[in-house]
Amino acid sequence: MKVGLIGFGRLGRLISKYITQDSDLIIYDLNDVKKDVEALGARYGNLEEACQCQIVIPAVPISSFEVVIKEISPLIKKDALVIDVCSVKENPSKIMLEHLPSSVSILATHPMFGPDSARKTLFGSKIVLCPVRIEDKAYQDLKFYLEGHGMKVIVASPETHDKEISHSLLLTHFIGRTLMELGAKDLNIDTKGYRRLMKILGTVENDSWQLFQDMNSYNPYADETRKEFIEALLTIDKKVRS
DSSP: OEEEEEOOSHHHHHHHHHHTTTSEEEEEOSSOOHHHHHHTTOEEOOHHHHHTSSEEEEOOOHHHHHHHHHHHGGGSOTTOEEEEOOSOOHHHHHHHHHHSOTTSEEEEEEESOOTTTTSSOOTTOEEEEEEEEOOHHHHHHHHHHHHHTTOEEEEOOHHHHHHHHTTTHHHHHHHHHHHHHHTOOOOSSOOHHHHHHHHHHHHHTTSOHHHHHHHHHHOTTHHHHHHHHHHHHHHHHHHHHO
16 A cells, blocks of 8 residues: 655654555655655655555645645545544545545544654554545544554544544643743652643643644634633632632
8 A cells, every 4th residue: 555645744754654564655745854754664755656645644734734735636546545634623624625526535533642652652542533535444444454553543523523622632732831931840849740730841842833823723612712711710810819
């Protein structure tokens, strides 16, 4: 099976390491990453070569996703499967349905792991699957493949995903970014609870601001979640002051 990966950022580098174990991988990136790609056992190719694979994975920032989908749409094979890996699902699902040919299968996914948490293994890691437009056999085969590699597969609609992720991942990143803004750091005089809180920093500090901004901008439930959280903080502060 040939897989084409468009984008070789932090997530792209991580999943490349695992894809090359079972498939022939062609990677395209705007930057010259040929040496890094070949070191993983993959092949560095141009955009058209990546798009001619049976499975195409655009691993690009959410804010660039629509531009990339429009660009690759005429290059994709008519019977190909396009799998996105964005951390929001409603927006990319709509974009793929709108711009990809009707003969192309679409599977929206969200790998619930990253370079820090899945550096050594994917076993036990969660991945969300949203079958947008895909035949059941192909979908079940892929689901079986992921589960066979020890991954926990969660099936959800794009709407359900975005609602729940706004109260898990987005809230975690919001708290982590707030701690960074506050200048929180390890202390000699601390508690186990504080050390657990500081672990949130390790979850978010290596991710880019663009990712954080995109997750909030393109998740339709992010604004409300942040509003509810800030109101809860103010309520607790008011109780303390009284």
